[in-house]
Amino acid sequence: MIQINNLHKSYVTGNNSLHVLKGLNLEIEEGEFVSIMGSSGSGKSTLLNILGILDNYDEGAYSLDGHLMQDMNETQAARTRNKMIGFIFQSFNLISFKNAMENVALPLYYKGISRKKRNQMAMEFLEKLGLKEWAHHMPNELSGGQRQRVAIARALISKPRIILADEPTGALDTQTSYEVMEMLKQINDEGITVIIVTHEYDIAAMTQKIIRLKDGVIEEIIKNGDLKSFQAQYNRNINKPEHHV
């Protein structure tokens, strides 16, 4: 599903050039449930930008579903995003002046689907996630967990092949976090590739594969079988002060 070969990316600000990704190689199969970890500055968000076709890269190759993502103009990128990728964010990022249903329907608006039809579809998705009664509430009338569920519905409505979640549980308490993870797991069970960025070990431990980034390259990949040892490491790490990103 995702193939990354020797990916380089630098940010140039004035005279300074910051080399963020330094020849990263990565392969993610369709239907995988993957988490990306790494300290601040390890290149997580840059990688996420590139995976989500929100940014270009300098060198190497990135193929999504067998298509090389290169030299796309912004319109093509937007179309591909709309079709292939669903985004979930740490702070939900619902649009404050639209109610839950309108927020969920938004990706369909960019697809050019009529208002009636997209609102109907949005209602179906909200119902699936148990938010039917909240459909006409504004985001500020919803709890954190509800907001994130609305955001998940919004990510799913365009029937993407990949869900990219940037710290999806970062703003939620433990119990709600686990509920959201459970939901993502269900989405994954339906065959959608799910990639989450997190710095929480317990969250990462719920995925099938953990990719740890350090200094712009992959430091290690922890696969399903190794999760036990990761658990041990997580226990070791939990005693250290965490670096919040």
Added chain:
Amino acid sequence: MFDIERWNEIWNALTKNKLRSFLTAFGVFWGIFMLIVMTGAGNGLKHGIYDGVSKFAVNSAFMWTQRTGEPYKGFKRGRFWNMNTTDITYIEDHVQGIKYLAPKLFGWKERGGDNTVRDNRTGAFNIAGDYPVYTKIDPVSMVKGRWINEIDIRNKRKVCVIGEKVEESMFDKSENPIGKYLKVSGVYFQVIGVLKPETRVNFNGRKEETIFLPFTTMQQAYNYGNEVHLIAVTSKKGVSVSSLEDQILTIIKKRHSIAPKDEQAIRSINIEKQFQQMNGLFLGISILTWIVGIGTLLAGVIGVSNIMLVIVKERTREIGIQRALGATPKVIISQIVLESVVLTTLAGYIGLSLGVGLLELISNVLAKMNSGGDGVFYKDPTIDLPVALAALAVLILAGLFAGSIPAKRALQIKPIDALRDE
């Protein structure tokens, strides 16, 4: 384009900070308001002045004499002199291209004190001697009776045409002045008509307060001999009145031994030239109006652009979400540009309406004031439809311009950066 989501977003963006939107819109509003009101005021002045002279034959010139300004042919400087009727016949015979030529007499000797008496009423009025043709050059409208005719001239009839004010002070309201007699400087004249001036160009006093006699009657009754005090002339079609003016002046100067370069001895007004000057003046006024108006409008538009930049900055997160969800650049750009166009057009439209409304109001007030009779040189301060439409088009273009820079800025937003809580 006309999806309700879009208008919802525009409404939200503009009402989020109402005071700011209002102040921004005010800049544009004021620009267009000024433009409309100033253009209208300029037009008012133009209409007013043109109205005062428009009935005047444009191709006309008027000449009258003064004391000489230069010594010439043994005559001293400061000599009193007059044109005479032989000049008129000479000009008629020797100058080509004259359409109407009308000599005129002014009753200077008869002016002073109450020169007009009727029963126990007295009044002080101007007296003029005219040929029938004079009203072809400087039109009047006859309220009652008739104007002087050829038979009056030929028979030197003792008749007179009086201005409206003369009628007012010498007759009762219920009285018909036609056929009644007025004693003017000791001579009785029968009133044959009452006139109202059509123009506001006056020689030797206002026409409303003048008693008009047949030229020949006046010559004889008051002993003016063959004097002529004013020559009015109009040119035939295709002939420049300026060239006629020059020819006539030269002839008269020659016949009366006036120095050819003496500008003071004989004065003239050329309506053609006056009109050209006025046209230049009004062109100047309207250019100035547009420069100031467009300048103010531009300041308003730059204000809009500035605020749109701030709005884009404020909505970085929102635009980031939209882009992550698959909004194409076209959607984002058209959104921002449309917001700017809506703001400018709305503000501009209000400015336009209020400006036109104010002009209407002034127009009505002026019409009421003018109906009293005595005119101000100000009338119908209006603005033409094409000008208003052009202003509206300028507004929409200005909105597009004001929105395009912030829209470009919005495209540079990197969604992930905008959305992370860092």
